[in-house]
Amino acid sequence: MMNAQWYIQELRRIYHPKIEKVIFDLRSNGGGDDSVWHEILRNLIKQPFSYTYYVGMNDHEALRDAVSSFGDFEKRDKLLTVRKEREIIPDINTLGFEGHLYILQNKYTYSAASAFVSAAMQNKERFTVVGETSRIISGYTFPAILFKLPNSGLVFSLGFSIDLSGGNDNPYMDKVDIYIKEHIDEYIEKLFDYDGYSDAYLIERERLNKHVNGY
Numbered sequence: 001m002m003n004a005q006w007y008i009q010e011l012r013r014i015y016h017p018k019i020e021k022v023i024f025d026l027r028s029n030g031g032g033d034d035s036v037w038h039e040i041l042r043n044l045i046k047q048p049f050s051y052t053y054y055v056g057m058n059d060h061e062a063l064r065d066a067v068s069s070f071g072d073f074e075k076r077d078k079l080l081t082v083r084k085e086r087e088i089i090p091d092i093n094t095l096g097f098e099g100h101l102y103i104l105q106n107k108y109t110y111s112a113a114s115a116f117v118s119a120a121m122q123n124k125e126r127f128t129v130v131g132e133t134s135r136i137i138s139g140y141t142f143p144a145i146l147f148k149l150p151n152s153g154l155v156f157s158l159g160f161s162i163d164l165s166g167g168n169d170n171p172y173m174d175k176v177d178i179y180i181k182e183h184i185d186e187y188i189e190k191l192f193d194y195d196g197y198s199d200a201y202l203i204e205r206e207r208l209n210k211h212v213n214g215y
Contacts, residue, residue, distance in 0.1 A: 049088040052083065058080065067161075121166065
Protein backbone atom coordinates (compact mmCIF):
# COMPACT_ATOMS: atom_id res chain seq x y z
CA MET A 1 0.00 0.00 0.00
CA MET A 2 2.61 2.47 -1.24
CA ASN A 3 3.42 4.53 -4.34
CA ALA A 4 -0.04 5.74 -5.35
CA GLN A 5 1.21 7.41 -8.53
CA TRP A 6 2.43 4.11 -9.95
CA TYR A 7 -1.02 2.53 -9.54
CA ILE A 8 -2.74 5.59 -10.97
CA GLN A 9 -0.41 5.56 -13.96
CA GLU A 10 -1.17 1.88 -14.59
CA LEU A 11 -4.91 2.50 -14.22
CA ARG A 12 -4.82 5.25 -16.82
CA ARG A 13 -2.72 3.08 -19.14
CA ILE A 14 -5.08 0.09 -19.23
CA TYR A 15 -8.51 1.58 -18.46
CA HIS A 16 -11.20 1.83 -21.11
CA PRO A 17 -14.90 2.81 -20.80
CA LYS A 18 -16.21 -0.73 -21.44
CA ILE A 19 -14.74 -2.05 -18.18
CA GLU A 20 -17.61 -3.21 -15.95
CA LYS A 21 -15.72 -4.39 -12.84
CA VAL A 22 -12.56 -3.37 -11.02
CA ILE A 23 -10.81 -5.81 -8.66
CA PHE A 24 -8.44 -4.74 -5.89
CA ASP A 25 -6.35 -7.75 -4.85
CA LEU A 26 -5.29 -7.03 -1.25
CA ARG A 27 -4.33 -10.57 -0.31
CA SER A 28 -1.23 -10.62 1.92
CA ASN A 29 -1.05 -6.81 1.67
CA GLY A 30 0.57 -5.67 4.91
CA GLY A 31 -0.53 -2.07 4.52
CA GLY A 32 1.41 1.17 4.37
CA ASP A 33 -0.32 4.48 3.72
CA ASP A 34 -4.10 5.08 3.66
CA SER A 35 -3.64 7.94 1.22
CA VAL A 36 -2.70 5.39 -1.47
CA TRP A 37 -6.17 3.86 -1.79
CA HIS A 38 -7.70 7.32 -1.30
CA GLU A 39 -5.79 8.62 -4.33
CA ILE A 40 -6.53 5.54 -6.42
CA LEU A 41 -10.26 5.95 -5.79
CA ARG A 42 -10.11 9.69 -6.45
CA ASN A 43 -8.67 8.95 -9.89
CA LEU A 44 -11.03 6.06 -10.63
CA ILE A 45 -14.58 6.68 -9.43
CA LYS A 46 -17.16 9.11 -10.82
CA GLN A 47 -19.24 9.68 -7.67
CA PRO A 48 -17.99 10.71 -4.18
CA PHE A 49 -17.27 7.89 -1.76
CA SER A 50 -18.26 8.30 1.92
CA TYR A 51 -17.45 6.22 4.98
CA THR A 52 -17.16 6.57 8.76
CA TYR A 53 -13.92 6.36 10.69
CA TYR A 54 -15.07 4.91 14.02
CA VAL A 55 -12.41 3.58 16.39
CA GLY A 56 -12.48 2.50 20.04
CA MET A 57 -9.72 2.26 22.67
CA ASN A 58 -9.18 2.31 26.41
CA ASP A 59 -9.65 5.75 27.90
CA HIS A 60 -6.20 6.98 28.89
CA GLU A 61 -4.71 10.47 28.76
CA ALA A 62 -1.64 9.36 26.82
CA LEU A 63 -3.78 7.67 24.18
CA ARG A 64 -6.02 10.73 23.91
CA ASP A 65 -2.96 12.88 23.24
CA ALA A 66 -1.67 10.43 20.63
CA VAL A 67 -4.85 10.51 18.52
CA SER A 68 -6.34 13.91 19.35
CA SER A 69 -6.20 15.07 15.71
CA PHE A 70 -8.12 12.12 14.25
CA GLY A 71 -11.70 13.04 15.17
CA ASP A 72 -14.27 13.70 17.90
CA PHE A 73 -14.03 11.83 21.24
CA GLU A 74 -16.98 10.17 22.97
CA LYS A 75 -17.35 7.64 25.78
CA ARG A 76 -19.15 4.40 24.83
CA ASP A 77 -19.53 1.91 27.66
CA LYS A 78 -15.94 1.39 28.84
CA LEU A 79 -14.40 2.56 25.59
CA LEU A 80 -13.24 5.94 24.39
CA THR A 81 -14.36 6.29 20.78
CA VAL A 82 -13.13 8.52 17.98
CA ARG A 83 -15.47 9.19 15.07
CA LYS A 84 -15.12 11.17 11.90
CA GLU A 85 -17.15 11.20 8.69
CA ARG A 86 -14.94 11.12 5.63
CA GLU A 87 -15.59 11.63 1.94
CA ILE A 88 -13.37 10.95 -1.05
CA ILE A 89 -14.07 13.47 -3.81
CA PRO A 90 -13.21 12.35 -7.35
CA ASP A 91 -10.29 14.09 -9.02
CA ILE A 92 -11.10 16.58 -11.76
CA ASN A 93 -9.45 14.15 -14.20
CA THR A 94 -11.06 11.01 -12.81
CA LEU A 95 -11.61 8.06 -15.15
CA GLY A 96 -15.28 8.20 -14.15
CA PHE A 97 -15.79 4.50 -13.38
CA GLU A 98 -19.38 3.73 -12.29
CA GLY A 99 -19.33 -0.07 -12.17
CA HIS A 100 -18.98 -2.44 -9.23
CA LEU A 101 -15.73 -2.75 -7.28
CA TYR A 102 -14.40 -5.94 -5.70
CA ILE A 103 -11.77 -6.46 -3.03
CA LEU A 104 -9.97 -9.78 -2.58
CA GLN A 105 -8.58 -10.35 0.90
CA ASN A 106 -7.03 -13.21 2.83
CA LYS A 107 -6.02 -13.87 6.42
CA TYR A 108 -2.90 -11.71 6.03
CA THR A 109 -4.56 -8.51 4.81
CA TYR A 110 -3.59 -5.85 7.36
CA SER A 111 -3.27 -2.21 8.41
CA ALA A 112 -3.95 0.31 5.62
CA ALA A 113 -5.20 -2.51 3.38
CA SER A 114 -7.73 -3.48 6.08
CA ALA A 115 -8.72 0.17 6.39
CA PHE A 116 -9.67 0.09 2.72
CA VAL A 117 -11.73 -3.07 3.36
CA SER A 118 -13.48 -1.36 6.29
CA ALA A 119 -14.50 1.59 4.13
CA ALA A 120 -15.66 -0.78 1.39
CA MET A 121 -17.78 -2.84 3.82
CA GLN A 122 -19.73 0.35 4.60
CA ASN A 123 -20.59 0.74 0.90
CA LYS A 124 -21.99 -2.63 -0.14
CA GLU A 125 -23.95 -1.15 -3.02
CA ARG A 126 -20.61 -0.32 -4.64
CA PHE A 127 -18.18 -2.85 -3.13
CA THR A 128 -18.07 -6.61 -2.53
CA VAL A 129 -15.31 -8.17 -0.41
CA VAL A 130 -14.34 -11.73 -1.39
CA GLY A 131 -11.93 -14.22 0.18
CA GLU A 132 -10.92 -15.33 3.64
CA THR A 133 -11.61 -13.97 7.10
CA SER A 134 -8.67 -12.02 8.51
CA ARG A 135 -6.76 -13.70 11.35
CA ILE A 136 -5.29 -10.50 12.76
CA ILE A 137 -6.69 -7.23 14.13
CA SER A 138 -8.53 -5.88 11.15
CA GLY A 139 -10.42 -2.80 10.07
CA TYR A 140 -9.59 0.89 10.28
CA THR A 141 -7.45 1.33 13.41
CA PHE A 142 -4.74 3.59 14.75
CA PRO A 143 -1.11 2.67 14.12
CA ALA A 144 0.58 0.87 17.00
CA ILE A 145 2.48 3.13 19.38
CA LEU A 146 5.46 2.63 21.71
CA PHE A 147 4.89 1.84 25.38
CA LYS A 148 7.47 1.70 28.17
CA LEU A 149 7.16 -0.45 31.28
CA PRO A 150 7.78 1.67 34.40
CA ASN A 151 10.03 -0.76 36.29
CA SER A 152 12.03 -2.67 33.70
CA GLY A 153 12.17 0.17 31.17
CA LEU A 154 11.28 -2.31 28.44
CA VAL A 155 9.91 -0.56 25.33
CA PHE A 156 7.48 -2.34 23.01
CA SER A 157 5.07 -1.58 20.18
CA LEU A 158 1.42 -2.46 20.64
CA GLY A 159 -1.85 -1.96 18.80
CA PHE A 160 -4.39 -0.35 21.13
CA SER A 161 -7.56 0.27 19.11
CA ILE A 162 -10.39 -1.54 17.33
CA ASP A 163 -12.65 -0.65 14.42
CA LEU A 164 -16.25 -0.23 15.66
CA SER A 165 -17.88 0.49 12.31
CA GLY A 166 -19.03 -3.13 11.86
CA GLY A 167 -21.27 -3.05 14.94
CA ASN A 168 -22.48 -6.34 16.41
CA ASP A 169 -22.55 -8.10 13.03
CA ASN A 170 -18.85 -7.64 12.35
CA PRO A 171 -17.21 -6.55 15.63
CA TYR A 172 -13.63 -7.16 14.50
CA MET A 173 -14.11 -6.04 10.88
CA ASP A 174 -12.52 -9.30 9.78
CA LYS A 175 -15.37 -10.79 7.76
CA VAL A 176 -15.99 -10.86 4.03
CA ASP A 177 -19.16 -10.69 1.93
CA ILE A 178 -18.33 -13.89 0.04
CA TYR A 179 -16.18 -16.45 1.86
CA ILE A 180 -13.82 -18.50 -0.35
CA LYS A 181 -11.00 -20.35 1.40
CA GLU A 182 -7.76 -21.04 -0.42
CA HIS A 183 -7.02 -24.73 -0.86
CA ILE A 184 -3.57 -26.11 -0.07
CA ASP A 185 -3.33 -27.45 -3.64
CA GLU A 186 -3.85 -23.94 -5.02
CA TYR A 187 -1.17 -22.56 -2.73
CA ILE A 188 1.33 -25.21 -3.81
CA GLU A 189 0.66 -24.84 -7.52
CA LYS A 190 1.24 -21.08 -7.30
CA LEU A 191 4.58 -21.75 -5.63
CA PHE A 192 5.86 -24.53 -7.87
CA ASP A 193 3.77 -25.02 -11.01
CA TYR A 194 2.66 -21.58 -12.18
CA ASP A 195 3.55 -17.92 -12.00
CA GLY A 196 0.80 -16.89 -9.58
CA TYR A 197 1.15 -13.23 -10.62
CA SER A 198 0.91 -13.77 -14.38
CA ASP A 199 -2.12 -12.60 -16.36
CA ALA A 200 -2.67 -16.12 -17.64
CA TYR A 201 -2.87 -17.62 -14.17
CA LEU A 202 -5.02 -14.86 -12.70
CA ILE A 203 -7.50 -14.99 -15.58
CA GLU A 204 -7.65 -18.73 -16.31
CA ARG A 205 -6.99 -20.51 -12.99
CA GLU A 206 -7.25 -18.12 -10.02
CA ARG A 207 -10.46 -19.11 -8.24
CA LEU A 208 -11.38 -15.77 -6.63
CA ASN A 209 -10.99 -13.90 -9.90
CA LYS A 210 -12.98 -16.57 -11.73
CA HIS A 211 -15.75 -16.24 -9.14
CA VAL A 212 -15.89 -12.46 -9.46
CA ASN A 213 -15.95 -12.68 -13.25
CA GLY A 214 -18.63 -15.39 -13.29
CA TYR A 215 -16.78 -18.30 -14.86
